[in-house]
Amino acid sequence: MIKIIRAILKTLTGTVYRTFTADGRSDELIGGKLVQHYGFSSSPPVGTELVTLQMGNNNFAVAENDGSIKPDLDEGDTALYSIGSGENFIGMLIQKEGNAINMMTTDGTIAITAMSDTMGTQIDIESDTVNITSDGDGNVNITTDSGAVRINSGNISFEGAVAIDGSLNVNSGALTVD
Numbered sequence: 441m442i443k444i445i446r447a448i449l450k451t452l453t454g455t456v457y458r459t460f461t462a463d464g465r466s467d468e469l470i471g472g473k474l475v476q477h478y479g480f481s482s483s484p485p486v487g488t489e490l491v492t493l494q495m496g497n498n499n500f501a502v503a504e505n506d507g508s509i510k511p512d513l514d515e516g517d518t519a520l521y522s523i524g525s526g527e528n529f530i531g532m533l534i535q536k537e538g539n540a541i542n543m544m545t546t547d548g549t550i551a552i553t554a555m556s557d558t559m560g561t562q563i564d565i566e567s568d569t570v571n572i573t574s575d576g577d578g579n580v581n582i583t584t585d586s587g588a589v590r591i592n593s594g595n596i597s598f599e600g601a602v603a604i605d606g607s608l609n610v611n612s613g614a615l616t617v618d
Contacts, residue, residue, distance in 0.1 A: 449490055471499060
């Protein structure tokens with residue numbers, strides 16, 4: 441027989457096989473394994489509501505819910521969120537509009553980092569056209585640790601003022617100023 445038990449998370453331990461203890465009904469202390477979807481892993485905070493399945497002497501937490509930090513979503517939206525450090529809400533809202541996928545964060549920043557110890561040190565963006573737009577101060581900044589930025593392209597055009605802080609080297613071809 442399978443029982444469904446609502447419980448409140450007290451502790452969560454382990455990394456590969458996550459185990460929990462939780463307060464069930466009538467202050468019953470239950471323990472078991474945290475089961476999560478393939479490809480996703482999270483560490484819910486103490487006080488999170490759990491939905492557990494009890495099968496014989498085994499308990500499995502199959503769903504977690506913490507309504508205190510859940511973002512407000514429109515129908516069809518998906519959000520990834522976390523309480524983050526210092527109990528600050530950090531979230532990313534993913535919306536599909538037509539053929540576009542929009543990602544928005546609560547602080548307005550999306551950072552993409554290549555993890556050199558596991559995945560290499562390169563980020564590839566492949567598309568017929570790549571547009572970078574700044575709605576803030578109008579500046580697009582490209583910085584590297586080495587100080588070098590290489591753009592391989594047949595033609596590069598700039599509209600507006602171009603400021604160069606340092607030297608400009610033209611290795612082949614010509615630099616034309618209209």
